[in-house]
Amino acid sequence: MEVKEVEYTDYIREVEKLSKESTKHKKDHPEQVPTENESLHDQFESEQNVDSIPLEDLKQDLQDEKKKHETKSHSDSEERFKKNK
Structure with a gap:
C-alpha cells in the first residue's frame, strides 16, 4: 500500500506543477495579445490575485x-x- 501512496503523491505533485505552469500569464498586453514579456501578474506577487x-x-x-x-x-x-x- 505504501508504493501506491508514494506514486499517488508523486502524481499529485506533477499535476500541481503542470497546473502552475499552465496558469502563468503569457499575455502582457491588456487586450490579451500574446507577447514575450512577463506580465505584471507574474512580476509581482501582490498582483497575482488581480484581474486586468x-x-x-x-x-x-x-x-x-x-x-x-x-x-x-x-x-x-x-x-x-x-x-x-
Whole structure:
C-alpha cells in the first residue's frame, strides 16, 4: 500500500506543477495579445490575485459617461453577445 501512496503523491505533485505552469500569464498586453514579456501578474506577487480590466469595456464605459443622453440607444450586452458568437 505504501508504493501506491508514494506514486499517488508523486502524481499529485506533477499535476500541481503542470497546473502552475499552465496558469502563468503569457499575455502582457491588456487586450490579451500574446507577447514575450512577463506580465505584471507574474512580476509581482501582490498582483497575482488581480484581474486586468478589459480596455474595450473601459473605453465603452467612458464613452457612455461622455454621451449620457445617447447611452440608451445602444446596448453593451448586445455588443458583447455578438462578439461571443
